[in-house]
Amino acid sequence: MSNFISSSIGKKLILSLSGLFLITFLLIHLIANLFLLGGSDAFNTAVHFMDTNPVIQIMQPILALGFVVHILYGVIIQLQNWKATPVNYKTVNQKESSKWSARNMIWLGLFVLAFLLIHLGNYFYVMKFAPHDMGSTLVDGVEMHDAYSLVTGLFTNPSFGVIYSIIYIIGFVALGLHLNHAFWSAFQTIGWSNDVWRKRLSTIGTLYAILIAVGFSIIPLYFLFIK
Amino acid sequence: MSAKTINIKLKVWRQKDANSKGGFEDYQLENISTASSFLEMMDVLNEKLVNENKEPVAFDHDCREGICGMCSMFINGRAHGPDTLVTTCQLHMRTFKDGETIVIEPWRTGGFPVIKDLMVDRTAYEKIMQAGGFVSVNTGGVPDANAIPIPKHDADEAxxxxxxxxxxxxxxxxxxxxxMLFVAAKVSQLALLPQGRVEASKRAKNMVAVMDELGFGNCSNTGACEMECPKGISLAHIARLNREFLSANIKG
Structure with missing residues (x-):
């Protein structure tokens, strides 16, 4: 078993399974976020539901572990890959043989990680550890935290709202590019691919990447231009 | 197609031996026929160097028919040069323009150290093959052809x-x-056939173990290997290797 975990394919399996877990999480996160478009009461009710739902509470530390494992294995695999090529070519033309996003997964991943840290500081930290910084609000007679104002406040802030929104959108474009390669690649690593399924999976992966990147980007755009 | 002649500039990697540092040397060749192969162009260069009492460029080559796998060279940033589905010996000078500068480097990877100039040591592949790239056959009478039925699709993929x-x-x-593409091809060609199934689990485990030991990197499914493979071997074989390796480890 230890041989398996330390083998190249074993490490990649861990990377791909943790990646698929995070891919699933993104969809749930997107659905929750889209409640923002429904207004204050809709979003606050959704956040309140998440806060009080035992399944979500159990999944939270598992999700954190999923991120740690994925980032850790991504970095370990990349460091080994750099070591495997001690001397680089002086002239190299990879444009015709592979996609840019496939070659730059580590940089896209690290960029998304930087975004994730900002994101956790702005929202997760406040909601989880300093909930009293948020105001409270009444929805149908139930008192709950005003997460809506916290989230929309950053997008609509008169001094840095536009810059924050741009950073937010760039973060999700990077995530979209990461997912464009990641989705199919994860299935390939598990072994669930062949010449027929490769085309299907990479098409689904591209559509999923667009869904995530566009879905999350709609939110700051909505508050900047429509609301 | 009528052959023209072109003048080219070459930037060739020269390295005395495995321990030397190495660097690029510039050469000029005139009146190279566009009908000649890349290796024939290299022969012209070497003849010129020999006539000038200089050391010729060392490069690997053997059959010059595109089937032996000896010729290597990283040409203008691509393995076996700009053409697809060809080895360097089957790359022709008509692919290049008059006056073009062609950069030639050896394979650069930890697994294949440079021996001299453009020659690399590919013993690592032999070591991977020795770990399981074969079927063990007992001596005895030759079995009848077609005694073991094999589905057409499997035979084609193998x-x-x-x-x-x-x-x-x-x-x-x-x-x-x-x-991974090399190991996948070698595991796949046997895993698809009944004769190879007997040792399939052991083969996948052992070949991957030796591949890892020799310091080759981890596949990240960019697909570049498939595009540069002179035989067009599909990434689907890597998926099969992953399946074989995973199921071999689950079985124990």
């Missing part, structure tokens, strides 16, 4: 995998220096 000539272009072109 044949596709078996077309790997072990040239090393997949590793050379991979940004991770991964040998």
């Amino acid at each position: 044949m596709d995998a078996a077309s790997c000539i072990g040239c090393g272009a997949c590793v050379a072109t991979c940004k991770n220096s991964s040998a």
Whole structure:
């Protein structure tokens, strides 16, 4: 078993399974976020539901572990890959043989990680550890935290709202590019691919990447231009 | 097609031996026929160097028919040069323009150290093959042809995998220096056939173990290997290797 975990394919399996877990999480996160478009009461009710739902509470530390494992294995695999090529070519033309996003997964991943840290500081930290910084609000007679104002406040802030929104959108474009390669690649690593399924999976992966990147980007755009 | 002649500039990697540093040398060649192969152009260069009492460029070559896998060379940033589905010996000078500068480097990967100039040591592939790239056959009478029925589709896919000539272009072109396409082809060609199934689990485990030991990188599915493979071996074989390896480990 230890041989398996330390083998190249074993490490990649861990990377791909943790990646698929995070891919699933993104969809749930997107659905929750889209409640923002429904207004204050809709979003606050959704956040309140998440806060009080035992399944979500159990999944939270598992999700954190999923991120740690994925980032850790991504970095370990990349460091080994750099070591495997001690001397680089002086002239190299990879444009015709592979996609840019496939070659730059580590940089896209690290960029998304930087975004994730900002994101956790702005929202997760406040909601989880300093909930009293948020105001409270009444929805149908139930008192709950005003997460809506916290989230929309950053997008609509008169001094840095536009810059924050741009950073937010760039973060999700990077995530979209990461997912464009990641989705199919994860299935390939598990072994669930062949010449027929490769085309299907990479098409689904591209559509999923667009869904995530566009879905999350709609939110700051909505508050900047429509609301 | 009538052959023209072109003048070219070459930037060739020269390295005395494995321990020397090495660097590029510039050469000029005139009146190279566009009908000549890349290796014939290299022969012209070497003849010129010999006539000038200079050391000729060392490069690997053997059959010059595109089937032995000996010729290597990273030409203008691509394994086996700009053409697809060809080895360097089958790359022709008509692919290049008059006056073009052509950069020639050896395969650069930890697994294939440079021996001299453009020659690299591909013994690592032999070591991977010795770990399981074979079927153990007992001596005795030759079995009847077609005694074991094999579905046409399986036979075709096994044949596709078996077309790997072990040239090393997949590793050379991979940004991770991964040998997965090579190992996948060798595991696949046997895993698809009943004769190879007997040792399938052991083979997948042992070949991957040696591949890892020799310091090849981890495949990240960029697909560059498949595009540069002179035999067009599909990434689907890597998926099969992953399946074989995972199920071999689940079985224990």
